[in-house]
Amino acid sequence: MAEVDLAVIGAGLAGCSLIGRLQQLGSDLNIALIEAGRGPGGRTATRRKRDQSGWLLNHGAPGFNLSESMPEGMDSLLKPLRARGVLQQDKRAVLSLDVEAGLSPATSPDAWPNGGWWHGVPSMASICEALLDTAGTAQLSRQFETRVRWLEHRKDHWLLENEDRTWSLRAKRLVLSGTLLAHPRSLKMLAWDDVPLRTAIAEGVDDDLDKALSLLQHSQAEVRWNLMVDLGVLALNAEELPAQIWLNDAAKARWKVERLVLQPQSVGRWGLVVHGLDSGQAITPESQGHLLAQEQQRLVELLPKLLQALPVVSAALNQATPLGVMRWGASRPLNNPLPQELQWCPTSAVGFCGDWIAGTGFGRAEGAVSSGVNLAEQLHADR
Ligand SMILES: Cc1cc2nc3c(=O)[nH]c(=O)nc-3n(C[C@H](O)[C@H](O)[C@H](O)COP(=O)(O)OP(=O)(O)OC[C@H]3O[C@@H](n4cnc5c(N)ncnc54)[C@H](O)[C@@H]3O)c2cc1C
Structure with missing residues (x-):
């Protein structure tokens, strides 16, 4: 051994x-x-x-x-x-989404933390x-x-x-x-x-x-249900879409979503990750499959509403492919x-x-x- x-x-x-x-x-x-x-x-x-x-x-x-x-x-x-x-400052915009799904520049400390955002490159x-x-x-x-x-x-x-x-x-x-x-x-x-x-x-x-x-x-730790979506090819440069859209408190409470993350991929494709909040349902190996499918359906159905202020992305939802939900059982300790x-x-x-x-x-x-x-x-x- x-x-x-x-x-x-x-x-x-x-x-x-x-x-x-x-x-x-x-x-x-x-x-x-x-x-x-x-x-x-x-x-x-x-x-x-x-x-x-x-x-x-x-x-x-x-x-x-x-x-x-x-x-x-x-x-x-x-x-x-x-x-x-490999570690770079992310200069793309971060927006806030209100309860009417309107967008404005983000100002809350979560969405726009001191020192800005750093990310890994290429991933x-x-x-x-x-x-x-x-x-x-x-x-x-x-x-x-x-x-x-x-x-x-x-x-x-x-x-x-x-x-x-x-x-x-x-x-x-x-x-x-x-x-x-x-x-x-x-x-x-x-x-x-x-x-x-x-x-x-x-x-x-x-x-x-x-x-x-x-x-x-x-x-205790926070649970997240992250829906991954392939938006297909969009005729947009990386800077033309925000990197993240954070829901404000009222919008979070209404839609049980924390933020939307838009990521340019190679050859013009775009990926979207929806960070879904937890509804508190207990998960076991037996209930997992059903709960993941249920959360995917909930988040997919919300997207046209949440993305209405971004017409190009909104239009792309018709050709988008959901890639499943990842449940983060302990996304962050509290x-x-x-x-x-x-x-x-x-x-x-x-x-x-x-x-x-x-x-x-x-x-x-x-x-x-x-x-x-x-x-x-x-x-x-x-x-
Ligand atoms: C959806 C989401 C959004 C987030 N957003 C932000 C953000 O905006 N800003 C921010 O600062 N942080 C954010 N975080 C938190 C950040 O990702 C974490 O704080 C950080 O990545 C934790 O790193 P870690 O090494 O402590 O733990 P982890 O990354 O969880 O690493 C622990 C590793 O141990 C492995 N492991 C555990 N047990 C075993 C075992 N028994 N055998 C083998 N392997 C095992 C796991 O598979 C895991 O890979 C976010 C997290 C999530 C999930």
């Missing part, structure tokens, strides 16, 4: 920032990155189409904001990405890919399409296994960049009958871990951030990073990057 110094579960911004920063610091740790998805990105993921090269639809976060003055480590990590053009997933590139291949092995289900803590190592135990890995240290293995939500959503990290380390063995798990138990001092639990050799860690950017992409950088610096200092 393979054995590594560090196993990082999750290839989103936090896990990739952790690995990228460790590499920048000259770490000699032998690292394995394990990710349930097909590639890096997590909630900054990009959907491709098998039959259409050049189709890159950002169906999670379409961009994010960064504080104008950021910690040195984070700046060092992101600087090469800016220099390569949001490119940011995570570029962070991993800096890590090279010698000390990093990548394991995609593998969801860790079982965790066991033995005397001097962790044992990780997938659901049917056909894949396993030994690691001296473990980092979780998502909350799935540590939060009770997995029980309902995946019909698991235990919280894997709690099962691995019994209560009373590690005070720090007990504190972390008890805080996490009470944390409360109970994990204090930074609990990011590393030395007794159990387990650590945490992600947008659920306390600090600037909690609940946002900036917090995810910053938590990965912090943990990398801590691990490097403790080596």
Whole structure:
């Protein structure tokens, strides 16, 4: 069985920032990155189409904001990405939509955050890919399409296994960049009958871990239902349509939609992502298919109304193809951030990073990057 110094579960911004920063610091740790998805990105993921090269639809976060003055480590990590053009300021317009579906320039802090919008080029997933590139291949092995289900803590190592135990890995240290293995939500959503990290380390063995798990138990997250649409070819340049249209509070309450995201694709095609808000219906493996179909129908039916102020897009709806709904079960954490001092639990050799860690950017992409950088610096200092 393979054995590594560090196993990082999750290839989103936090896990990739952790690995990228460790590499920048000259770490000699032998690292394995394990990710349930097909590639890096997590909630900054990009959907491709098998039959259409050049189709890159950002169906999670379409961009994010960064504080104008950021910690040195984070700046060092992101600087090469800016220099390569992988991380760019998004200059396209952001509009606000009112309850009559009228459009005006966006002014709310969510829609127009301090420092403006940054995005990945050519796609949001490119940011995570570029962070991993800096890590090279010698000390990093990548394991995609593998969801860790079982965790066991033995005397001097962790044992990780997938659901049917056909894949396993030994690691001296473990980092979780998502909350799935540590939060009770997995029980309902995946019909698991235990919280894997709690099962691995019994209560009373590690005070720090007990504190972390008890805080996490009470944390809540927002659910999003994102409808993806291929609008076909539009005779418009990228700058002629807004990048995002945020519904104001009254419009959100009326239509249960947060925003519309318009993305130019190759050869004149356009993609649209509708960020739908949750109605609170519980989801189980059995109800999932039906709920996704129901939400797709609801959002598709709303589009002519929501897009009436953009005649070219509105007309394109006749030829548009819905590409399905992606349900983000925990699109953003809302409360109970994990204090930074609990990011590393030395007794159990387990650590945490992600947008659920306390600090600037909690609940946002900036917090995810910053938590990965912090943990990398801590691990490097403790080596
Ligand atoms: C629809 C949407 C819109 C958003 N809009 C914005 C925005 O406008 N601005 C902003 O700043 N932020 C936004 N966000 C939030 C932003 O995307 C996140 O804060 C950030 O991407 C989180 O990165 P992360 O690495 O912490 O987590 P993630 O990206 O979730 O990464 C965790 C990874 O771990 C993997 N994983 C978890 N458990 C396991 C397991 N057991 N085995 C294997 N792999 C596992 C997951 O598959 C995932 O890829 C948005 C998010 C969504 C979903």
